[in-house]
Each structure stands twice: as C-alpha cells, then as structure tokens.
Amino acid sequence: MKQEESFLTMCLYFTSNRFARKMTRIAEEAFKELDIAPSYAYVILLIKNNPGITQQELCSKLSIAPSTSTRFIKKLEGEGLIKRKTRWKTTHFNLSDKGELFSKDVEHALSDLRKQVVTIFGEENADNLAMYLTDLSEIIKEKG
Structure with a gap:
C-alpha cells in the first residue's frame, strides 16, 4: 500500500x-430473483416475526426514519404483502396471505445470503463481525 493512501x-x-457498498451489492444479488430490495425483505421478516408490530417499533428495530418506513410500508401494501389495522390512534401491521407465502422465499434468500457471506468470511468471522458492528452501533446510538 502506498503511504499516501494509508489514510484511507x-x-x-x-x-x-466501502464495506457497506460491497455488502449491499452482495445482498441485492441474493434478493434479485425476488425482485425486492433487501431492506424491504427485512421489513417483511420483522412483521412476520412480530405480528401486529407498529410503525414506531419497525423504525426502532431497523434504525430508520419514519419517512423511510412509510415508503417501505406503502410499497409492500401496494404489492399486497402486508396489511394494516388501526386500533385507536395506533396502526399495526401484519402479513397478508400473499405476504406469508412470500416470506418463505425471503427466508430462503436470506439463508442463501448467509451462506455466501460465510463462504467469503468464514462462519466465525461473519458472526463476530455482525456482533461487533451491532455493539458499535449501540455505542454510537448511546453516545452519538
């Protein structure tokens, strides 16, 4: 490595x-056949695993802004994958029947993504990196 590039x-x-861009390309390729961006896939899985989840809970779990979650929700509702139910002033989200079926394809794509990442990094490195990044994200959240 050239000394003048060591700052990078x-x-x-x-x-x-740089790492995030490369990981994004790998993830987008894993979900390409489903014609869905990875971010939308994670919304589907969160709703599947947390029936009745609220938009605020989605935002918190994904660390995204409400405006971003609104965009995700509108697209997934438009495709008939999720449905909303409003109780008082709170809206809750569940998968539709179509969404339940589609979530199985999402889980399969996520499994394929995991296999690809493990092939690249090795299982221990992949697991350690994910835990380390999660821990550092929490530190930034607390102190940033």
Whole structure:
C-alpha cells in the first residue's frame, strides 16, 4: 500500500462505507430473483416475526426514519404483502396471505445470503463481525 493512501485504510468512515457498498451489492444479488430490495425483505421478516408490530417499533428495530418506513410500508401494501389495522390512534401491521407465502422465499434468500457471506468470511468471522458492528452501533446510538 502506498503511504499516501494509508489514510484511507485508517479512516473508519471510508472503510465502513466501502464495506457497506460491497455488502449491499452482495445482498441485492441474493434478493434479485425476488425482485425486492433487501431492506424491504427485512421489513417483511420483522412483521412476520412480530405480528401486529407498529410503525414506531419497525423504525426502532431497523434504525430508520419514519419517512423511510412509510415508503417501505406503502410499497409492500401496494404489492399486497402486508396489511394494516388501526386500533385507536395506533396502526399495526401484519402479513397478508400473499405476504406469508412470500416470506418463505425471503427466508430462503436470506439463508442463501448467509451462506455466501460465510463462504467469503468464514462462519466465525461473519458472526463476530455482525456482533461487533451491532455493539458499535449501540455505542454510537448511546453516545452519538
């Protein structure tokens, strides 16, 4: 490595963004056959695993802004994959029958993604990296 480029390898901002872009490409490829972006797939799985979840809970679990979750919800509702039910002032989300079937394809694609990541990094490295990034994200959330 050239000395004048060493600042890139030591820059957490640059390195983490480069890594995220590469991981995004891998994830997008894993979900390509489903014609869905990985972010939407995670919304589907969260709703499946948390029936009746609220938009606020989705935002919290995904660390996204309400406006972003609104975009996800509208698209998934438009495709008939999720349905909403409003109780008082709170809206809850569940998968539709179509969404339940589709979630099985999403789980399969996620499993394929996991296999690909493990092939690249090794299982221990993949697990450790995910845990480490989760821990660091929590630190940023608390202190940032």
